[in-house]
Amino acid sequence: MSTEKCFANGSAAPGPVPKGHIRIYSMRFCPFAQRTRLVLNAKGIKHDTININLKDKPDWFIEKNPLGLVPTLETPAGEVIYESPITCEYLDEVYPEKKLLPSSAFGKAQQKMMLEHFSKVVPYFYKISTGRNNGEDVSGLEAELKEKFAKLNEDLVNKKTKFFGGDSITMIDYMMWPFFERLDVFELKHCLDNAPELKTWTECMSEDPTVKATRHSVDTYKGFYKTYIEGKPNYDYGL
Amino acid sequence: MSTEKCFANGSAAPGPVPKGHIRIYSMRFCPFAQRTRLVLNAKGIKHDTININLKDKPDWFIEKNPLGLVPTLETPAGEVIYESPITCEYLDEVYPEKKLLPSSAFGKAQQKMMLEHFSKVVPYFYKISTGRNNGEDVSGLEAELKEKFAKLNEDLVNKKTKFFGGDSITMIDYMMWPFFERLDVFELKHCLDNAPELKTWTECMSEDPTVKATRHSVDTYKGFYKTYIEGKPNYDYGL
Numbered sequence: 001m002s003t004e005k006c007f008a009n010g011s012a013a014p015g016p017v018p019k020g021h022i023r024i025y026s027m028r029f030c031p032f033a034q035r036t037r038l039v040l041n042a043k044g045i046k047h048d049t050i051n052i053n054l055k056d057k058p059d060w061f062i063e064k065n066p067l068g069l070v071p072t073l074e075t076p077a078g079e080v081i082y083e084s085p086i087t088c089e090y091l092d093e094v095y096p097e098k099k100l101l102p103s104s105a106f107g108k109a110q111q112k113m114m115l116e117h118f119s120k121v122v123p124y125f126y127k128i129s130t131g132r133n134n135g136e137d138v139s140g141l142e143a144e145l146k147e148k149f150a151k152l153n154e155d156l157v158n159k160k161t162k163f164f165g166g167d168s169i170t171m172i173d174y175m176m177w178p179f180f181e182r183l184d185v186f187e188l189k190h191c192l193d194n195a196p197e198l199k200t201w202t203e204c205m206s207e208d209p210t211v212k213a214t215r216h217s218v219d220t221y222k223g224f225y226k227t228y229i230e231g232k233p234n235y236d237y238g239l
Numbered sequence: 240m241s242t243e244k245c246f247a248n249g250s251a252a253p254g255p256v257p258k259g260h261i262r263i264y265s266m267r268f269c270p271f272a273q274r275t276r277l278v279l280n281a282k283g284i285k286h287d288t289i290n291i292n293l294k295d296k297p298d299w300f301i302e303k304n305p306l307g308l309v310p311t312l313e314t315p316a317g318e319v320i321y322e323s324p325i326t327c328e329y330l331d332e333v334y335p336e337k338k339l340l341p342s343s344a345f346g347k348a349q350q351k352m353m354l355e356h357f358s359k360v361v362p363y364f365y366k367i368s369t370g371r372n373n374g375e376d377v378s379g380l381e382a383e384l385k386e387k388f389a390k391l392n393e394d395l396v397n398k399k400t401k402f403f404g405g406d407s408i409t410m411i412d413y414m415m416w417p418f419f420e421r422l423d424v425f426e427l428k429h430c431l432d433n434a435p436e437l438k439t440w441t442e443c444m445s446e447d448p449t450v451k452a453t454r455h456s457v458d459t460y461k462g463f464y465k466t467y468i469e470g471k472p473n474y475d476y477g478l
Contacts, residue, residue, distance in 0.1 A: 081345070082352065090348045106320070112325045113325060116325070
């Protein structure tokens, strides 16, 4: 029985992970879990997905990962891996098909440094939308975000490549993408106005089959975030 | 001309990195840079060290790493790598002698997850010492740190190993060590009182030749931190 509906506390624990598969514990709208979903999909890895009710987590999930975070991976051997960049690097190492990280040590280090930079951009998406919902003036935060986007734009200009790791999609693009996918939902698309290359990047990313396979419509995102902001997230929204 | 004295703004830039060497930009008392120094030393990697005056950074250093952070590595090819865990993983991949990370993908993931947990412990060292210097009551923070240490202790008990990655030192031990080396300096040694296995770990680590080669005496640390707290860090203290 396969379902996208989330598992809450009191639900029966799923059975063991089938041989030859890997399992992801996820939440349909979580951008961090989406990173791992993108990698699973891009690499064509056989997996099953268990969505978790993050407001009412099953005990059996907390037993597997005491931090109770998604994404969490579980292997047939019962190995548990969490933290989105760690899960993605793990998958790229274990499944050699379509490597997403460069083969050279310096290439890998470059991608990790880019991700480290980007991790300082992520909080803006949340701060701005929370601030706006609280009726605060977020123009200062928006100006800072625009500056961060300008830096990312400059990076693409200097590299003269379509994507952040070259002319095809690599790991770093998938690590950044989930937040850009939500620009419309967070009403932040205007922050791209002075970052033309970055905007082109978002357009190229939108065309990627893996991105298409893991995304929701803007309406679905908006519907979910409305329930989220109201403090009663409907993790099954749109099913 | 080799010197441990720090380079400040206005100083002449060092020459290119010699072939067969790697260069670390460091600061003698920085725990993050010490992680990389530990790895360089443990693996016997030929390197030169340029210490940076972090209060008055040379322009040529900012050109290499716009973030101006130590540790920063530079290769003879001019490749620049920063962020301590990234530098350490890079070194372990490029220099195959005495691997510090496990060979399996899951083993690596485990070490990264441990480091992620530990990154939430690091701020306590600073918060407690800063709070104390400001005359604040830090007993609450100390209680929280003791709890974090108890968790680390439990981890060692469950694993039944001397070190965090097995019965010999691996990467995760070197990533955590610099903060434990400073427990005495920060007057936090009593926080180990209810963590006997963790205390034994600190004693075993103290005996490691690599740890011995990169450490300063408690008096030297105390002397430096005094100048640091006064806002006039003497990066050449004790030379």
